[in-house]
Amino acid sequence: MSQPSTQVIAIGNAIVDVMAPCDDALIERFGMTRGGMTLIDTDRAKELYAAMGPAREISGGSAANTLAGLAALGARCAFIGQVAQDQLGEVFAHDIRAGGIRFDTAARAGDPPTARCLIFVTPDGQRTMNTFLGASQYLPAAALDEAAIADAEILYLEGYLWDPEEPRAAMRRAIAAAKSAGRKVAFTLSDAFVIDRHGDDFRAMIDAGDIDILFANHIELASLTGQDDFHAGIDSLKDKVPLLVVTRSEQGAVAASGGKLYEVPAEPVAKVVDTTGAGDLFAAGFLYGHVNGRAIDECLTMGAVCAAEIISHYGARPEANLTELVARRLG
Template sequence: MYDVMAIGNALVDHEYVLTDAALEDTGLVKGNMTLAELEEQQQLLAFFTLAEIEPSKQAGGGSAANAMFAFASLGGKPFYACRVGDDKQGQFYLQDLHQAGVATSAQSIHAGGVTGSCVVAVTDDGERTMQTYLGTSSDITADNVDFDALTQADWLYLEGYLAMSESIQPAMTQLRQQAGIHGAKIAVSFADPAVVKFAKDGLLNMLGNKVAVIFCNSEEARLFTDKKQTKAAARALLEHCQIAVVTDGAKGAVIAQKSENDTDDIVIHDIATPTVASVIDTNGAGDNYAGAFLYALSQQYSLPECGRLASEVSAQVIQQFGPRLESQDYQEIAKRVLSA
């Protein structure tokens, strides 16, 4: 049995630390994710080499995978569906997940494929800007999905980046239908402002008639709903979900919940962001927030407790390089927050 089945792009992250001026020279949009072909990514890496900017870290990445890594490290049982190549990067990627307790399937490995990679540019303010070459992950289809895993799961977690992939949409529809048949609740992460800007139709397909939970940040929520204020956007998201979780960096998070009995009754929870000494790297913060929140929710904790755990985990993530903590770090945070 699994607590959650997730599906997302499998990417190995390569992190670089650079100045705002250097980032501007790359042409990337700060704080956003840009899709690229292999040649474009090679050009970006060549720029870094010419500018003598060395990579600071290689780590398993991918939005849903980061969330499931946090989920497993906290003590949950996740299954992750993805597509990697039968190359060294793919082996590294899956082994990293297995060591954390994230189950995968042999269907994830595509013979002859090249595992996707993400160049993460981290500026002095800790903001992450990404250029992603999806590799074989761009061709993920129903063949890479172990649908039987969903029959054993209580939750289905869908990564927003997949809204940009046409090949996966039939599988998304099938997963939603199967979740309904087996009573699994659905959570959707918007993942990045670029997804809302350029693939809103794909997101709407993920959401279907309605899902249990939406995870997004304030910018994504406002883009999606056309609301100017975060709380107003969170309320508007409830047209598509039962619970809307909207993060807003140092300003905290807003959790909006629609009553199951009275559609006009909306409860708003404000969750404070812990004070941090310094922001080093925001890569993976939102993913970890979603993974930690969903873990606590799956264990029947209250929404404020879910929010506090998620905030503490993501606050720790942004104080280090890389999108994931060590497993014991997650457990120490859970012990401190959930036993308080």
């Protein structure tokens, strides 16, 4: 098998995050699901945007955020995702390429516009996300560069993009391309609502051996396994996935591999400003350690360091030097 030129190639939603602080009363007034992610239509997007205070626009999307962290650490990365031929599409393409990530997917003409996520951040740092998927849900299988997928050490997929039919078919094709080339497939479950809709698909993929690395948080783990007890959930999956990684917010993270369990505490943070992207950047730190041959407990620590950096400021893209933070922590 040839040496891959790309370390991680990801397929995900190409989204621009529009973020603004708000009080709890606004969340209640508009009936938003506090701390969760809700898919919205065009009319709801306009209504919520009108209610936002001064906002920041930052390119986002779960898998793209993970790649931004990986690239900041020095990994060779590529992204596949659909934007429209509009201003936000140009913003997204510029931002991801400026981060050193290869992005060759052609922009889509006409409606719908580029996806955007309206994020309301309450004083405790919780983010309430309202996502208009727009053009991102029309990623066709024809947009895949199967040679690029075969030339990447890891194919990384986000569960959020499993919901629309067209990109779901594209991701199935991408998994087949990666597997036929002898590459690893990493999958992040993204949110419990995705599991509620597609859990049977995910469980079938796990049983078929299609997923080599599975990322989840403790809520998603319970939803996927039907086990409310955290350790029972781990036990039910640990022999089905070669590498299982589960985050537990302030309780740290756990990994299971080869019959062994690894655990690290959360890194200390002076103040939690915004939890947007914490799981995405945890995956970035973990995967960076993994593709560079670090031990699993070190990979977990690298993930925790990156997650701590991201929750200390607004936005899901790193602002501090992640390489320095990791080096300071691990030596």
